[in-house]
Amino acid sequence: MTVTHTTPPGPGGGRGTANAADYALDPLGFLTGAVREFGDVVSLSSSNVLLAHPEDIGRVLVDRGENVVKISEGTRRGPTGFPRAMMNSEGADWERKRARLRPAFRSERLAHLEEAAREGVARTVGSWTDGQTVDVHHEMSRLAMLVGATHIAGREPGEHGEALAGAVAAIMRLTSSPRLPAWLPTRVNRDLRRSLRDLDDALAVMIREHRDDGAGTALDALLADDPPFEEVRDELATLLMSGYETTADALTWLLHLLGAHPEANARMDEEGFARAAAKEAVRLYPPAWVISRETVRPFEAGGHTLPAGTVLGLSPWVTHRDERWFPRAGEFRPERWLAGGPSHRYAYFPFGAGPRGCIGASMALREVEVIAGELCARVRLEPVAPEAVRPRPALALQPRGVRAVVRKPRRG
Ligand code: HEM
Numbered sequence: 001m002t003v004t005h006t007t008p009p010g011p012g013g014g015r016g017t018a019n020a021a022d023y024a025l026d027p028l029g030f031l032t033g034a035v036r037e038f039g040d041v042v043s044l045s046s047s048n049v050l051l052a053h054p055e056d057i058g059r060v061l062v063d064r065g066e067n068v069v070k071i072s073e074g075t076r077r078g079p080t081g082f083p084r085a086m087m088n089s090e091g092a093d094w095e096r097k098r099a100r101l102r103p104a105f106r107s108e109r110l111a112h113l114e115e116a117a118r119e120g121v122a123r124t125v126g127s128w129t130d131g132q133t134v135d136v137h138h139e140m141s142r143l144a145m146l147v148g149a150t151h152i153a154g155r156e157p158g159e160h161g162e163a164l165a166g167a168v169a170a171i172m173r174l175t176s177s178p179r180l181p182a183w184l185p186t187r188v189n190r191d192l193r194r195s196l197r198d199l200d201d202a203l204a205v206m207i208r209e210h211r212d213d214g215a216g217t218a219l220d221a222l223l224a225d226d227p228p229f230e231e232v233r234d235e236l237a238t239l240l241m242s243g244y245e246t247t248a249d250a251l252t253w254l255l256h257l258l259g260a261h262p263e264a265n266a267r268m269d270e271e272g273f274a275r276a277a278a279k280e281a282v283r284l285y286p287p288a289w290v291i292s293r294e295t296v297r298p299f300e301a302g303g304h305t306l307p308a309g310t311v312l313g314l315s316p317w318v319t320h321r322d323e324r325w326f327p328r329a330g331e332f333r334p335e336r337w338l339a340g341g342p343s344h345r346y347a348y349f350p351f352g353a354g355p356r357g358c359i360g361a362s363m364a365l366r367e368v369e370v371i372a373g374e375l376c377a378r379v380r381l382e383p384v385a386p387e388a389v390r391p392r393p394a395l396a397l398q399p400r401g402v403r404a405v406v407r408k409p410r411r412g
Contacts (some may be wrong), residue, residue: 006304010034010043019044027393028289031318041302049306050313054325056301057314058346060293062354065091068293068312070356082234086359087242097235098359100225104218105359109151110366112215116150117143117367121374128406133384136402137252140371141165144248147367152239153206154217163195163202167237168245170195176394203233243360245396246287250368252399254281257332258376259383259404264334265376274373276337278365282350284332286316287396291352316350317397380407 011034012019023030023044031050034042040053051057060068071090082088086097120143128134145165149157157164170192207229212220218239222232254277258265267273295310306312321329325347326336342348351358358364375381381404392398 005298005307007046008041008043008049008302008304008306009038010049011038028317028391031290031313031315032321035318035322039302041304044313047309048311048313049301050315050318051301052315052318052322053302054319054344054346057319057349058353060312060314061291061346061349061352061357063293064355065296067297067299068295070293072294072296072309082238084228084231084234085238086235087238088234100221101218101235101239101359104152104216104221105363107362109216110362113147113151113363113366114370116147117370118374120146121371121378125375125378125408128379128408130406130408132406133403134381134406136255136381136404137248137399140251140255141244141248143371144244144251144367147371148240148243148247151363152217152243153210153219153236154213154215155206155210157240160202160206163198164240164244167192167195167199168241171241172245172392172394172396172398176392176398199237200233203236204229207232207236239360243364245398247364247367249285249287249396249398250278250282250364251371252402253285254278254368254372255375255381255404256383256386256389256399256402257281257284258372259381260386261332264332267334268373268376272338273334274369274376275365276334278368278372279337279350280332280334281368283320283326283348284330285391285397285399286320286350288350288352288358289317289393289397290315291349314349316348319347319349322347379409381405382407 010019011022011030019030034044034050035052040051040056042050042052044050051060069090071088086094086101089097124139124143142161145157145161149155149161149164170188173188174192207219207223210219210223212223214220219232219236222235257280258268258277264273264277268277291314293312293314295306295308295312297308299306299308299310299312320326323329325342325344346353351361351364384403384405385401389399389401392400
């Protein structure tokens, strides 16, 4: 059988280096504009196609490796690789690693997480003074690190938190600046290499000092399996890192949105509202703003047959802001989640979906919901210059410039 490959339409005729330059300048605007102009299947380059329709998104995400893979044989591993982690594995190897971690992310463990979250908020609020201006992203990062490390490794990160935060910051800088070869001694590359060395040292100490006290953490599960040290280190690094920045970003976006919507802020103590608000925040500002796969055989989409080796991009940023699936898509309306979800199952995928969906999705949503709810109950965060806040699309969608004045209620 012969397969006819046809190239979907796209900006610049779907190829050309002009797209790369436009993309680098404003990735979110570029992707949104491309779909608006060319439809749900858009060529961004000769081997890159963006799929914006939930039907196609669903087909890609539920695939079990028959048509698309997450990490192809030829994928070059960057310096931030952690190649032995479950997240960076495929096939039977991935399946074994995912099964090993699954029990540590079960909903029964979330009561421990809530406890750590409440305690973290109490400590954070205790460290603030009335009238103090805080950098919200910075504060939420510290909280997410504390809660994340407690849940995943069974301990507070202590001084190791600095190494972890440093490595994540260096990766974010690398992924938000135009790509340069990793061997070039640029400041960003040098910073990254040093940060990764520090991270390595910190993880080695955390692993060496670890004692299983029966809490059923991911680190307990990893060590019980007795794999090579490098495998534990890669897994722990990716778990701590993926759970930390994304959750801190989601929390910061939610607090920013609540600052601009006092009517929603006032409802945060209502049953179910904090969860709806958390879902709505990651709809508008999905920390994972683009997800990709590579086709391993010809793939049909929108009447086109895309050849094997095509990189498929799916963007929660683009699809979550589409009026066809979310009426008044640009508005922060948590109540839309109280009335049920969107009309199409795969119009909302902040955590991906299918077999490779986020293993920490329930943990992250619960964490955001509990921390934001507790904060709203204890303090008022008065936004400072909210009009200057911007998303920075790095490896995660970071909020830039979210500051607030802390108002503590008077004791009466
Ligand atoms: C708001 C917070 C979070 C967001 C938005 C998020 C988003 C995502 C998305 C979209 C994927 C799928 C990527 C793909 O299909 O290519 C993913 C995968 C993953 N996430 Fe999360 N995540 C969050 C929090 C967490 C947390 C708290 C953890 C763990 C502690 C975590 C660990 C992982 C892992 C290990 C994978 C890879 C799963 C696999 O390959 O089988 N994430 N995440």
